[in-house]
């Protein structure tokens with residue numbers, strides 16, 4: 001099975017990335033649908049509209065100085081010569097009367113990334129208030145001067161304060177230290193050009209199922225998209241490879257609940273499109289779900305597989321722990337919530353998550369970057385996860 005897993009990983013990481021709407025994303029969903037159909041799964045394929053982001057450089061000139069600025073992901077373009085205004089709190093933005101200016105955000109307000117407008121799974125009021133305040137101030141563009149957001153994967157410096165194709169004010173970001181050099185130009189004229197375009201395109205949401213002999217559904221999920229410009233070997237080609245290899249082990253499955261395999265297309269996208277479609281499909285059907293099993297960031301070399309539990313009653317937790325006891329590569333791990341297993345919790349269904357035991361190290365050093373490559377992956381650990389999940393299914397049946 002190790003070779004089969006490696007083959008899937010190679011195919012999935014053949015493109016520079018698999019972000020929603022990209023050629024690599026389209027190839028990955030096509031591969032998934034083809035492979036699972038070959039193992040006797042029924043596939044449902046749904047096209048949806050999404051945005052592809054194309055970007056170039058940002059030019060910012062104040063006085064005689066040029067500043068180093070990056071385009072906000074999914075930003076609209078902009079080309080202006082206008083006055084600069086600065087704000088460091090939401091109250092200051094709310095008090096602004098400077099429509100058409102370039103709004104520089106620094107200090108406390110730029111300390112963390114703002115959740116996308118239409119991201120429903122988690123969206124605090126404080127974030128919505130920032131977006132509302134900026135929209136009613138109506139600047140021509142926003143520049144966020146950011147440091148490091150410890151909550152953010154990859155500890156990117158600077159980090160984009162906005163990553164939102166539904167936020168229609170052109171935006172860019174720069175290092176906090178450079179932002180400080182820009183503050184003296186408050187009230188003075190600046191020139192800003194952001195080369196960034198939203199290109200409407202489509203992507204595919206796939207659900208594969210194999211009907212069982214008894215009521216209920218076991219849903220096994222792994223997001224198939226990656227961050228833009230990241231090959232996403234462990235985030236999350238390894239999870240998708242797990243689903244594909246599992247489909248083979250289930251090719252003659254019939255005794256037990258229905259098995260559903262879901263390669264979520266959107267975990268790393270601002271709008272979670274695949275997740276939203278799947279949630280809509282499950283309206284009125286949540287009670288059918290016996291267990292959700294989500295795989296993300298699994299299979300890093302020199303680690304083991306961590307299994308974490310979310311709302312599992314004893315009749316679920318015990319068989320899962322029994323399967324862990326006979327698999328040396330699987331250990332109990334701490335709960336974490338930054339992936340699709342959180343959806344099961346929101347809808348009151350039990351779930352487990354499989355991830356590398358060094359997920360913290362992975363997130364700090366590799367995730368969402370061009371460094372998340374196939375060399376990080378140990379196919380033996382992924383194959384072990386496949387056998388473990390097959391064992392769990394057998395015990396629950």
Ligand SMILES: [Zn+2]
Nearest residue numbers: 235236296297
């Ligand atoms: Zn992920």
